[in-house]
């Protein structure tokens with residue numbers, strides 16, 4: 001199967017749960033297909049599953065750590081089952097053993113996978129696979145029907161020769177069929193919840209001129225903001241991206257305004273603020289700028305040179321003050337006391353959500369393609385996320401934005 005036919009999988013965050021069935025080997029191909037189609041896949045295996053296929057196989061195929069134990073070493077996850085539960089847009093269990101279905105139906109949480117299942121709000125898809133008698137057993141049938149009633153999506157097992165030597169219903173569908181079922185699920189749920197909404201996204205690091213050829217800048221690449229603009233446009237929003245210099249090309253379906261300084265960014269954002277529904281400030285705005293910009297190139301005549309700086313306007317603070325219906329999302333890139341600073345910024349700037357990251361962590365922050373963040377919301381909730389590409393994180397932030405807009409609209413009614 002050509003991965004390009006599975007278009008709806010691109011950028012999707014899938015937790016793939018593997019349980020101890022003989023068909024577990026087939027799921028390696030499924031994981032590979034999902035990854036090739038652009039999905040972000042995290043695998044969680046039960047202990048029994050590891051008797052059939054090694055965690056290493058999935059680690060190599062997905063390029064990500066595999067969850068194998070409740071109390072094992074965690075990588076970037078503060079509390080692994082919760083981080084995975086929050087990361088998932090969809091949880092797929094393949095193969096799903098009779099034992100797993102029983103545990104899921106009755107809320108038993110005695111390993112990483114079943115605990116994560118209880119903790120997630122993401123939709124769950126199960127692909128049962130077992131001996132025909134196990135499948136037809138009343139207990140299994142009732143467990144499955146209970147799960148269906150609770151909204152689990154069931155990929156029906158196929159009829160055919162079973163590994164246990166019998167034949168009948170109970171075979172795990174082929175990886176291509178499973179991938180197609182997952183792709184179809186996303187294709188159906190590709191909603192455009194931000195249709196009719198106008199959203200401003202800021203990106204990049206502002207540059208503050210010192211003289212006609214020099215400036216003070218920072219290491220921001222603009223990747224996070226560009227990914228956010230694209231993610232919001234994909235959900236139907238009319239997006240204005242106000243970006244400081246960045247080497248990145250304009251994202252698709254987004255109006256782009258390129259500026260240089262903090263003052264120019266302020267002007268561009270304020271000009272549109274009244275008409276917009278949300279602002280996501282991911283730009284790294286310089287706190288200070290040279291008080292005087294030399295009109296001629298500064299010559300290297302003196303042994304030392306002092307440049308006096310003055311404070312730039314605090315754009316986010318101003319937006320917070322002027323806020324009417326707009327949802328405001330800010331970023332806090334810190335090197336120490338991240339949570340404390342982020343919580344303070346959320347409050348002081350009148351934000352709805354803050355995305356905080358420790359820029360000293362490997363794979364996080366400026367110029368990286370990935371990020372590791374904690375989100376804190378105005379309602380006091382807090383979520384920690386594992387290392388993920390900025391594109392996947394952008395989709396997650398946009399989902400949180402959709403939620404906040406929806407709650408605000410419901411509250412207004």
Ligand SMILES: Cc1cc2nc3c(=O)[nH]c(=O)nc-3n(C[C@H](O)[C@H](O)[C@H](O)COP(=O)(O)O)c2cc1C
Nearest residue numbers: 019020021022023046048049097098099100129130
């Ligand atoms: C060789 C072998 C094959 C098995 N295949 C299956 C299977 O296809 N489906 C199933 O439900 N259980 C199967 N089992 C039984 C499960 O491995 C067993 O119920 C286990 O406790 C499941 O644990 P888990 O649900 O935590 O992965 C098999 C057991 C063995 C020894």
